[in-house]
Structures are given as C-alpha cells and as structure tokens.
Amino acid sequence: MDDIDRSIINALQEGFPICERPYAAAAERLDIDEAELLRRIGALREQNTISRFGPLFHAERLGGALTLAAMRIPPQEMDRIAALVNGHPEVAHNYERDHVFNMWFVLATESEAELLAAIKAIEMETGYPVYNMPKLEEYYLNLRFAV
Amino acid sequence: MDMNALPRMHAENITDADRRLVTAIQHGLPLVSHPYAALGAQCGLSEEEVITRLTALLANGTIKRLGVVVRHRELGYRANAMVVWDIPDERVSELGHCIGRFEFVTLCYRRPRRLPAWPYNLFCMIHGQDRDAVLERVQQIEQHCQIAEVPHEVLFSRRRFKQRGAIYAPVQHGITV
Numbered sequence: 001m002d003d004i005d006r007s008i009i010n011a012l013q014e015g016f017p018i019c020e021r022p023y024a025a026a027a028e029r030l031d032i033d034e035a036e037l038l039r040r041i042g043a044l045r046e047q048n049t050i051s052r053f054g055p056l057f058h059a060e061r062l063g064g065a066l067t068l069a070a071m072r073i074p075p076q077e078m079d080r081i082a083a084l085v086n087g088h089p090e091v092a093h094n095y096e097r098d099h100v101f102n103m104w105f106v107l108a109t110e111s112e113a114e115l116l117a118a119i120k121a122i123e124m125e126t127g128y129p130v131y132n133m134p135k136l137e138e139y140y141l142n143l144r145f146a147v
Numbered sequence: 148m149d150m151n152a153l154p155r156m157h158a159e160n161i162t163d164a165d166r167r168l169v170t171a172i173q174h175g176l177p178l179v180s181h182p183y184a185a186l187g188a189q190c191g192l193s194e195e196e197v198i199t200r201l202t203a204l205l206a207n208g209t210i211k212r213l214g215v216v217v218r219h220r221e222l223g224y225r226a227n228a229m230v231v232w233d234i235p236d237e238r239v240s241e242l243g244h245c246i247g248r249f250e251f252v253t254l255c256y257r258r259p260r261r262l263p264a265w266p267y268n269l270f271c272m273i274h275g276q277d278r279d280a281v282l283e284r285v286q287q288i289e290q291h292c293q294i295a296e297v298p299h300e301v302l303f304s305r306r307r308f309k310q311r312g313a314i315y316a317p318v319q320h321g322i323t324v
Contacts, residue, residue: 012215018201020194021180038178041215052216054175061161061209062169068258070265086309094308097229099300101265104229105309131265137240137257140247140271141211 001049004032008040009050064108065115067134071103071126078102081126090118101131161209164192168200169209176213224274226281230288231267232299233260239269245292246271251284267300278303 007030017025027037044050059066073081078096085105086094094105109115119130167190177185183201184194192200204210219227234242239257246269247255255271275281282301289295 009215009217013217014214015212016176016214018183018198018205018213020183020198022182023178023180034180038180042178047221048218049221050215051218052175053178054213055172055204055210056212056216057169057173058208058211061207068270072264082308091309095304096306096308097302097304099302101302103308104302131261133258133261133265133270135256135258137243138255139240139243139257140252140255 001044001047004030005040005044005049008037009044012041012053059108064110065112067107067115067132069105069107069119069122070101070131070133071128072100073103073128075102081128084126085122088118088122090114164190164196165200165204165209168192168197169204172201219274223276225276226278227272227274227304228278228281228285229302229304230271230273230285230299231302232269232294232297233266234269234294234297236268242292242294242297243269246288249284249288249291251275252288266298 011030012026016022019025021034023037023041024034027034030037032040041050041053045053071081071085082094082096082103085091085103090107090109092106092108094103096102097104107115107118109118116132119132123130168186171186171189176182179185181194183197186192187194187197201210201213205213232242243255243257246252251273253272253274255269257268258270260266260268273281273284275284281303285299285301289299
C-alpha cells in the first residue's frame with residue numbers, strides 16, 4: 001500500500017460520488033485518472049484491505065430485525081458452543097471477548113418473531129441463556145479509520 | 148428473479164424498484180466506468196433512475212454511507228474493545244453523545260441492561276494499535292466526559308468465530324449493528 005492507496009482509502013471512506021462517471025469524478029479529486037482508480041480499488045479489494053466497496057445500509061429502514069446477543073460459556077465449553085451457535089444461519093458474526101460474558105454475536109433476520117425464535121432455539125440447543133441486547137438508541141456510528 | 152428473495156421493506160416510500168436496486172447493490176459497486184448503468188442493467192432500471200433513487204436512499208438515511216469500508220486488522224488496528232458503562236438513565240443520551248464525539252470511537256449505542264447479571268447500558272467500540280492504546284483512549288474519554296466514577300468494563304476481543312452468515316436478513320451485506 002503506497003501513499004496513493006492511502007489517499008484513496010481516506011477519501012472514499014467519506015463517500016463516493018453518485019453521477020454518470022463517479023470513478024472519473026473521484027479520481028480527479030485524487031489527481032489520478034479513472035483507469036488507475038479502478039485498478040487500485042480492485043487491487044485493494046483483492047488484498048482484503050477493503051472489506052466492502054458499496055453501501056452501508058440502515059438495516060431497520062429496510063425492514064429487517066437485528067440484535068446483539070451475549071452468552072456466558074465456561075471456557076472448556078467454548079469451542080463446542082461456538083460451533084452450535086455459528087451453525088445457525090441467522091448468526092452474522094460472533095466474537096469471543098475477555099469477560100464472563102465471553103460470547104458476543106449478531107443476529108440478523110427478516111422479522112422480530114424470527115429473531116426471538118432463533119434466540120429460543122440457541123438456548124434450547126446449548127442449554128445456556130442468551131442475553132438479548134438490541135440497540136435502543138444510536139449516538140454515533142462511524143466505521144472510518146485514518147490510514 | 149425470485150420475488151420472494153427480495154428484501155422486505157415497510158417504509159411506504161420504498162418501491163419495488165428500490166428493493167431490486169438494494170438487492171443488486173448490496174454486494175458492492177461494479178468496478179466499471181459507468182457503475183450505475185451496470186447496476187441498472189441488473190435490476191431493470193436506467194442509469195438515470197439508479198442515480199435518482201440512490202441519491203434519495205442516501206438522503207433519507209436508508210443508505211448510511213456509500214464508499215469504502217476497510218478491514219481494520221489489516222491496517223494495523225490490532226486491538227478492539229467493546230467498552231460498556233452503567234450510566235444513570237437520565238444521563239445516557241448526553242454521555243452517549245459526548246463519547247461518540249471522539250474520532251477513535253466507531254460506534255456508540257444505548258442497549259438494555261440485563262439485571263442482575265449485566266448492569267451496563269451504554270456500549271461503544273474502540274479500536275487501537277494495541278491494548279495499551281485502547282486503554283489510554285478509554286482514559287481520555289473518562290477525563291473528558293467526567294465519568295471516571297461511572298462503573299465500566301473493557302471487553303477486548305480474543306477470537307473471531309464467524310464473520311458472516313447466510314442471507315437470512317433482507318440484506319446481509321453492509322448492515323451495521
């Protein structure tokens with residue numbers, strides 16, 4: 001990754017033009033040409049430096065249901081329970097964290113009812129309670145990183 | 148195209164055409180000179196219609212942001228922590244905004260307590276080069292927002308078990324929780 005890649009990442013984390021030739025418009029501001037910008041974005045995606053190039057959605061406005069859920073799992077049980085939890089297609093990501101509440105995962109479904117059903121199913125299957133902690137209010141969301 | 152596979156959206160001002168567009172764009176923008184024309188071709192819209200609708204979806208907040216999302220680990224942000232506070236209900240909004248103003252805080256949400264086991268109601272994510280850097284940032288927040296006395300915990304991530312599941316939600320790519 002060189003200085004031009006860094007300036008591309010920093011600039012495109014702020015937004016991307018919506019016009020007929022957005023790459024040409026973005027490239028002009030970065031002092032490169034359209035072909036080079038396309039090539040470099042492609043390369044950054046290949047290298048996995050960029051995980052997404054596109055929209056971030058407001059999930060609730062699209063009609064979906066989302067939540068953050070936590071579990072307290074004895075350390076020796078962690079791998080077994082993680083496999084069970086991850087086996088549910090509604091589980092979008094799952095992290096182990098340093099705490100007695102050591103398993104934290106995101107559930108994404110089409111409806112609130114399906115969300116609660118998935119939580120019940122995970123509780124039945126694992127024998128451990130699932131603590132449902134949906135977002136009540138959002139104060140800030142950024143997800144930009146200076147590089 | 149299977150209409151049942153399209154995302155359901157209940158907002159009245161979101162049309163069928165919007166749903167087709169959201170489905171087409173969720174995996175990312177095509178890397179071609181006229182990406183909006185290419186998206187339009189996938190969902191039966193003209194380039195002009197795609198531009199108009201995307202502009203509207205961005206303006207009404209259905210799309211929060213269009214652009215690049217980086218993989219923070221690959222960029223040297225190796226430590227990430229979920230920092231949680233037990234803030235009196237009447238102050239949570241004020242302090243949520245105070246914490247959210249720091250540039251290193253990537254999200255800051257209010258969530259329900261689950262008493263007695265879980266007393267915390269304000270959650271934020273902080274990334275840093277390493278754990279010490281993250282802890283230093285937590286201290287900075289405590290000083291600036293004057294919440295040193297408020298009970299809190301720092302939950303560093305240890306392992307990522309799963310990154311992304313199958314498509315069950317209306318849109319699984321590009322959602323934020």
